[in-house]
Amino acid sequence: MKKILVVGGVAGGATTVARLRRLDEEAQIILFERDPYVSFANCGLPYYIGGSITERSKLLLQTPESFKARFNLDVRVNSKVVAIDTKKQEVSVEESDGKHYTESYTHLVLSPGAKPFVPPIKGIDLPRILSLRNVPDTDKIKEMVDLQSTKDVVVIGGGFIGVEMAENLVEIGLNTHLVEAAPHILAPFDSEIATMIEGELSKHGVNLMLGKKAIEFSEEGNQVVIHFETGETLKADLIVLAIGVQPDTQFIANSGINLDERGRILVDEHLQTNVPNVYALGDAIMVDHRVLGGKAHIPLAGPANRQGRIVANNLHFDKKESFTSVLGTSILKVFDLAAAATGSNERSLQAVGRAYQPIYIHPNSHATYYPGATALTIKMLYDPNTYEVLGAQAIGQNSVDKFIDSVAMAMHFKGTVYDLAEVELTYAPPYSSAKSPLNMAGFVARNIIEGLMPHARFEEALNIDPSKQILLDVRDDAEVAERKLEQSIHIAVNELRHGRENELDKSKEILVYCAVGVRGYIATRYLLSKGFKARNIMGGMKLSGGYGIQ
Amino acid sequence: MKKILVVGGVAGGATTVARLRRLDEEAQIILFERDPYVSFANCGLPYYIGGSITERSKLLLQTPESFKARFNLDVRVNSKVVAIDTKKQEVSVEESDGKHYTESYTHLVLSPGAKPFVPPIKGIDLPRILSLRNVPDTDKIKEMVDLQSTKDVVVIGGGFIGVEMAENLVEIGLNTHLVEAAPHILAPFDSEIATMIEGELSKHGVNLMLGKKAIEFSEEGNQVVIHFETGETLKADLIVLAIGVQPDTQFIANSGINLDERGRILVDEHLQTNVPNVYALGDAIMVDHRVLGGKAHIPLAGPANRQGRIVANNLHFDKKESFTSVLGTSILKVFDLAAAATGSNERSLQAVGRAYQPIYIHPNSHATYYPGATALTIKMLYDPNTYEVLGAQAIGQNSVDKFIDSVAMAMHFKGTVYDLAEVELTYAPPYSSAKSPLNMAGFVARNIIEGLMPHARFEEALNIDPSKQILLDVRDDAEVAERKLEQSIHIAVNELRHGRENELDKSKEILVYCAVGVRGYIATRYLLSKGFKARNIMGGMKLSGGYGIQ
Incomplete structure (x- = not known):
């Protein structure tokens, strides 16, 4: 009979055990979770803090009791797997009361997830600096933000969790500051798009601090002071750290299961580790990137859930189903x-x-x-x-x-x-x-x-060489009156073909722009047909915000 | 120099001429439209009647003047092409004032569209029976529905236009009846889904008359009487015919351009007819069906627009770009x-x-x-x-x-x-x-x-053989109390594995159902593991409405 141990009971682990039981009524299945809750809505935690999700119980999708009742699963919360002996095929478990025991396995599934990255900065362990991973973290942050005295909250890190936290802190009326060390938030987006997200955050009152690196924290009365590399400081009643995540895999370190240099578990396409009968999935593993090739670390709920199904299938049927590769598809709400x-x-x-x-x-x-x-x-x-x-x-x-x-x-x-x-x-x-x-x-x-639309990037419109180039705005009068690019001349698209093309110097290259790129394209086609050298500025004036033009 | 004539100025024709001009500034391009308007929002007409679209001008996406100004196009409205001489390469045009003339071409594009099908029924030409194709039709219907005296309106035909019309007539407060000869409306949907749409229409006050075929219309005072095959009658102040569409291709009949037996234009994958330099697109042509193979008639705006681009490319570049095939992807709003x-x-x-x-x-x-x-x-x-x-x-x-x-x-x-x-x-x-x-x-x-879920259709749950089958409801008590299937016995999914499986006769096949199919699947897996013969009713009780169980 199979005896399957699963380490980690959130998205990937919870999916794996439910699927395993549907495939195999007889197997002994034990799920270990270090925290007090399994299968909680980790993507919903910021929204519970912000009040969109009003009932805490909604965060708990399954409980040890519900898992027992529906799937006859042995779910052990407050149970931290601290070591794996792959030779003896057993794990060491530490309970929250300090008791230790070992549990043997025929099959082991590792779904430990990732934990918030906490940089080794002076003062980082001050009690008003919190991070968000699980339900207890959520309870702690919620308790703090609900205090009358909490007014200024700083989120450090402009990734998905940081931005979602910032939105939710604004929703409950707090003065919210979002600090990001890079020039822009949200690495999956290029700067033109990130700028638009930043605009939405600012519009709703988030104080954005981009390119600011915190190097020290200190206490001042009931507040924390953040010291930036620039010498600036900022005071807060609460700091939420959301700099990123790292795999929670220290317990695997000396087990013989291969990790990469950053502690992430290495698996083959069947989600098997280098050790027989040991599988891994979720936020702690490396996967193949569909576009870039090579390995990527994509800690997202979607892949973890699909991986859980594959691990269960491969473990149960001993078949070689593959987790192909990831695109890193992601979305977030920003107000x-x-x-x-x-x-x-x-x-x-x-x-x-x-x-x-x-x-x-x-x-x-x-x-x-x-x-x-x-x-x-x-x-x-x-x-x-x-x-x-x-x-x-x-x-x-x-x-x-x-x-x-x-x-x-x-x-x-x-x-x-x-x-x-x-x-x-x-x-x-x-x-x-x-x-x-x-x-x-x-x-x-x-x-x-097909060569029909010679094109230019928006940057080129900001750096024309007037001796060789003309920047041509083909929008309507009202649009131009509102806002236009420096050095541009204006001939509306419909006027071009009524003789006004002759105002343009044929020896120069014409860079054409409009609001979104459509009229620019039409004008470019026309100019090309008349023997001009012309290119259309892709994206048009709607991209100008990303270049500081409001 | 090319001289391109385009017949029909709505979706397909309008796209073609705009693209053609972007490709070729020099060509002479003439667009003929039999109606007073080109490039109007045909999909928006019901919503203007219903008042969601408040400004009539919004329906007119382009005008002859705007086409002239932006694209130097010669757009001739109220100009009906009545014949084509493919040998002489010329078309005969009839203007609304009765004048005739011919226009020669080097290239001809046929985008005449489809017109409402009007069945040859006694009384069909009564003035209170209207159909909806274009802006003048819309004006006429809107004028009628806005009359104080108009209270009862019957829409005949439960296709997309008929359903959209019914919704919009309800929106303006009219007693709305929707008549369909088939057992269900909306042929693209199977009956389970069509029933749900019908439920939404009924819920919002549409009087649905399914399986009713109109065979005669007569007048009674200021009303029309519809006589059904069943002998029933229905009175209305206005009737909107929306039985379907047929290609508007009579003018092509003796031109040597191949039509099928229903007057639809036959084209190759490059959207070329059998006559050189004659292309066709839009609601009047036959296309390949991606799933079924063979030819299909899919009068939808999306394909017509994409075809316009292909026709322009093939005509201009003399290249062989293909319109691959259609899926018939469609959507409609129903309240x-x-x-x-x-x-x-x-x-x-x-x-x-x-x-x-x-x-x-x-x-x-x-x-x-x-x-x-x-x-x-x-x-x-x-x-x-x-x-x-x-x-x-x-x-x-x-x-x-x-x-x-x-x-x-x-x-x-x-x-x-x-x-x-x-x-x-x-x-x-x-x-x-x-x-x-x-x-x-x-x-x-x-x-x-993969053989993990033996399954049954919902119909099977309604026709069990109690001597050989058990119908097992695995939902919770409260759900069962509300509504259940006849002959079912009840054991909640979580109780099955606590001994209650023994209440089931192992010699019989168990058909399992729940609300949506998930708990049914879990119960089926459990029963199979215990040696029962079991199948899960796909879709669960949520499909019951489609089978008359409310």
Whole structure:
């Protein structure tokens, strides 16, 4: 009879044990969880702190009792696995009261997850500096933020958890500061999109401090003082650390199970470790990256859940089902906006030296003649040689998840921009446009590939050489009156073909821009047909915010 | 120099001329439109009648003047092409004032669209019987419905336009009746899903008359009387005919351009007719069906728009770009719900004798612990031999478009249920679940394929043979008290494994059901492990409405 031990009872571990029991009624299955709760809603913790989720009990998706009743599982909370003896096939368990015991296994599944990274900075262990991983952490933070005396809260780290925390702290009326050491928050997004997310945070009252590195914490009365590398300081009643996560794998260190240099568990495509009958999954493992190749650490709930099913299948059937690779598809709510991404961004493609071409579009969420349409900004990257889609980022009020999901599905098949141009998606006026945002992204990429749209990046519009270039604004008078780029001249697109092209110097290159890129494209086509050298500024003025132009 | 004539100026024709001009500044391009308006929002017409779209001007996306100003196009409205001479390469045009002239061409593009089908029934031409194709039709219907005296309106035909009209008539407070000759409305949906749409219509006050065929219309005072085949009658102040559409191609009949027996234009994959330099697109052509093979008539805006681009490219570059095939992806709003479909449904697969397996799931639009999650009902069909996804239908308040779009994208690549199980979509609590509805659909299909879930259709639960079968309800007491199936016995899933399995007769087959199918699956797995013969009723009690069980 199988005796299966599973270490870690959140997303991956909980999925694994439920699936294992459905496959095998007879196996002995024991789930160890170091914390007091299993299968809790870890992605919901910030929203409980912020009050969107009002009942704490909703965070607890399963309990040891419910697991016992439905699946006859032996779930042991407050039980920390401290060591593994892979030769004897047993683990050492430490209970919260200090008692130790060992438990043998025929099969072992490691799903220990990741814990918040806590940098070795002076003062980091002050009691008002907390981090968020589990339900007890949540209770502690909630207790602090609910105090009358808590007014200023600083979140350190602008990743997903940091941004979600900042939003939720604003929701409950606190003065919220978000500190990020890098120039922009949210590494999965390139700076043009990250800037828009930052704008939404600022608009809702988050005090953003970008490019600020904390190097020390000290106490002053009932407050903590953050000391930045720049010499600046900031006082807070509470600090939430959200700098990142690291695998919680110290107990594996001397077991013979291979970890990488950062403590992450190495598995093959079947999620098996180097030790027979030992599997691993979730936030503690390395996986293959679908676009970049090589290994990646993607601590997300979706992959962990799917991995749980694969581990259970492979363990039970002894079959070799594969976890293919990850795209890193992710989304977050930022007040009234959603921002989502899949695949690689420009920065990560540059880092590995992979060729790419970006495009930008600003479609509407649905037909503009039907009420309620809202604008999206989309950046997509494709391979200029194979035309394969390499990644996409989107931000807007609506349809962001829909767009990125469809792109992720296309990328699952290593689809090209031609596939996006061809795909037949749902359309009715309340939901989309007859040419969907995916079609539009495909069309724009095809126009570039087929040489129909010579293009320029927005940066080029800010750095023209007036001796050789003309910056041409083809928008309408009212738009130009509101805001325009320096050194630009203005001829509305419809006026160009009524003789005004003659105002342009044919010996110079014309960089054309409009609001989103569509009229710029039409004007560019016209100018090219008349023998001008012209390029269209992709993305148009809607990208200007990312370059400090408001 | 090219001289390109385009017949028909709505979705397909308007896209074609705009693209053609962007490709070729020099060509002479003339667009003929029989009606007074081009490039109008045909999908928006019902919503203008219903008042969601308040400004009539919003329906007019382009005008002859705007096309002239931006694209230097010669747009001729009220100009009906009445004949084509493909030998002389010229068309005959009839203007609304009765004047005739001919216009020669080097290239001809046919985008005449489809017109409402008007059956040859006695009284069909009574003035209170209208149909909806264009802006003048819309003006006429709107004028009628705005009359104080208009109280009862009958829509005949439960297709997309008929259902959208019915919803919009209710929105403006009219007594609305929807008549459909078939047993259910909306042919793209199978009866389980169509029933849910019908439920939403009834709930909002639409008087649904299914399986009723009108055979005559007569006048009585200021009303029309509809006479049904059954002998019943119904009086109305206004009748809107929405029985279906037919290609508006009479003018092509003797031109040598091939039409099928129903007047639809035959084109090759490059959208070229049998006559050189003559292209066709939009609601008047036949296309290849991606799932069923063979030809299909799919009068939808999305394909027409994409075809316009292809026609322009092929015409201009003389290249052979293909319009691949259609899935028939569609969506409609029905009051608070959206209903969408892609690919083939069960009925159409049966009609061609193609093997298929359906699955049903009822996932939530996002994590249930985050506020605002709503339920979806999804039916998916796949090939039991190749596992290819053949079609999907979904209904719910939210995320219906997102789900169907991703399935359509998978079907574009001829993806299998394994692809759905593997794909990595966006997840955060406000947007989805860690196991997305697509993943869940893939998981359920895999459980069937891999023999883990012996399954039954809901119909089987209604027709058990008590001498050989037991119908087992594994829901909780409260659910059973509310509503249960006849002949069922009740043992909650969690009680099964605490000895109560012994109450079941092992010589009989157990058909297990719960609310949605999940607990039924768990109970089925348990019973199988204990040596019972058991099958899970797919879709559970949530499908019961489709079988008359409320």
